[in-house]
Amino acid sequence: MSNSAFSRSLVAAYAAAAIACGGAAGTDSTVAVDETSTFGLVQSKVLANNCTNCHTSGSSFATESGLVLDPAVAYKNLVSVASHDATAQADGMLRVTPGNADRSLLYQKLILWDPNHPRNYGAPMPLGGESLSSGQIQFVKAWINAGAPQTGQVADAGLLQNLSKPVYSTFTPLAVPLNGYQVKVGPFDVAPRFERELFVRRDLRNPAPIYVSRFETKMRPNSHHLLLYTFTPNIPSVVMPAPDVIRDIRRPDGSMDFIAMLPMGYHTFVAGSMTPTGGYQFPQGIALELPANTTFDLNSHYVNTTGGSLTGEVFANLHTVDKSTVSKIAHTLFFNNESFTLPPKQITTVTKTFTMASTTTILMLTSHMHKHGQSFVVKIAGGPRNGEVVYQTTDWADPAIKIFDQPLVLQAGQGLTSVVTYNNTTSSAISFGLTSEDEMNIIYGYYY
Known part of the structure; x- marks a missing residue:
């Protein structure tokens, strides 16, 4: 896995993992859509119902991600515009590459619901929801492959009548490393139309220092991020959370539980990911040293915009090497x-x-x-x-x-x-x- 796959924003307010950061800002979200054209139908039947609730001019999501998909600017923000996603850049991919859906990040984000997708382009879209219908995905694909024109009819609008959902592979847990440790959270429920963000302390119980050469993560769909922290030595005993107890920072009514958040003031970042699969490989001969009896605080954040419950589950593997193979010991900067x-x-x-x-x-x-x-x-x-x-x-x-x-x-x-x-x-x-x-x-x- 390229380190670049991990070099992307923990995007803002659940939308920055979207099609890519950057692009022109919108100025008018009330422009009439020409539904006689294929792109007009892409705008009204796909983007308007699934994307512009976040990516609209003036919203915090658009401000943070830089991507506006309002009718006035969606086309120029998508077509032939370079992506800022590191993996997409490495693959020579644009947000929309006219004539080639497979090299268009817009299309790839719509099919990332497949847990066996071969590339890591971030979270599937729309985040917090569910896959678009097969008809919507095929209609977007057909428009792109026909050259992605702004005007004219180049794709069969009848595709949009297919409301069935694509059938993707089932989620498979991350295998336990042969040499190392695994920590996980879940499975747990995410209530309808709710953001669930939680912490849980996991004790590694390593009897001696370990040397981590690689972090590897995997999450069920609709995860915003997974972060691993350790605690600073000065954390008061009354603040140190009990092990293996889930601490939700949002109450069922959406209000914040500040008591549950207190340990955050004593966190030291160790690793994290904001994509369904992620991780980081230290350069050859370099490893992060973790002391004996390391304690992690795992932070998982899920977004559910649907009317039904979702299942959350996250895994993190720590691949370790023998100290004799380590020429340089990495440390955490603070x-x-x-x-x-x-x-x-x-x-x-x-x-x-x-x-x-x-x-x-x-x-x-x-x-x-x-x-x-x-x-x-x-x-x-x-x-x-x-x-x-x-x-x-x-x-x-x-x-x-x-x-x-x-x-x-x-x-x-x-x-x-x-x-x-x-x-x-x-x-x-x-x-x-x-x-x-x-x-x-x-x-x-x-x-x-």
Whole structure:
């Protein structure tokens, strides 16, 4: 698996795993649709019913993902537009490649409901729902293969009358690794029209330190993400959760359970994925060391927009190697800025530089901020690449994870600068703190 397959956004508000980030913003969602054309039917019978509830101009989903599918702009945002999905880019795929549905990410996202799909293009769409009908999928495919024109009739509209669902392979659990450990959550129910996000502590019970060369994940459909954390050493005993007990952060009425969220203030990121299958392979000879008796806090998030219950289930494998095969031990990067104050009713940008004491090779970066955070940017500080942006995200709840196919090497005296923008809409000043009403400013990553 390419590291690029893991280098994509933990997309915003359950939609950023969509067709790809970027594209023009919409300005008018009320433009009349010409249903005499094939694309007009694609817009009204496929996109309007399944996509524009999220990807509409002005919505937080469109702002975060950058993809607007309103009638005024859908065509120019889709056809012959490059995808920002790393795997799709590697495959030479566009959002819509005229004449070739197989090389069009729009079509691929509609058939990713097949758990045996050979490529990892993120989550199937529409996320939180269910597969489109066979007729809708075939109609989109026929339009693309006919050249994806904006006008004219090039596909049989009768295809849309086929309301049957495609028959895909059944979900198969992730096999336990021959050398290593597996942690999982579920199966569990996800109530109709509900987002279920939960944590559960799993104790690895490893009697000695282990060396992880690869993380591998697998999830049932409609999972937004799976994240693995460890706890910082200073977590109070009264906050440390009991093992193997599911902690839902949303109550049945949708309100947040802040008590259940308290351990989040003592998390250290270890691994994660936002796609049905995912993972990360450390470069040859490099492994992440985990101490004896490692404890994980697994975070699973499912979205259900249907009228029936869904089943959630997530797996994570830790593939381990003998220490004798490890030439370099990877560590978890943790750069924390606690010295900032956000004035009330004001947008504030906080900048801090973290300097390396010795040559440091960075393999991965991600970030952590709370709900007032609007963007988190990381730049190189010093050296020939001074000021270069190497990481950015606009999603405080599910930040991007950036994997470097070519590791980022920083010499002593160089560093990373975090540039974090917050919007304090409250009437009180906000500073660093552990609750969701406070804020955070943390860079996580892997390095050696």
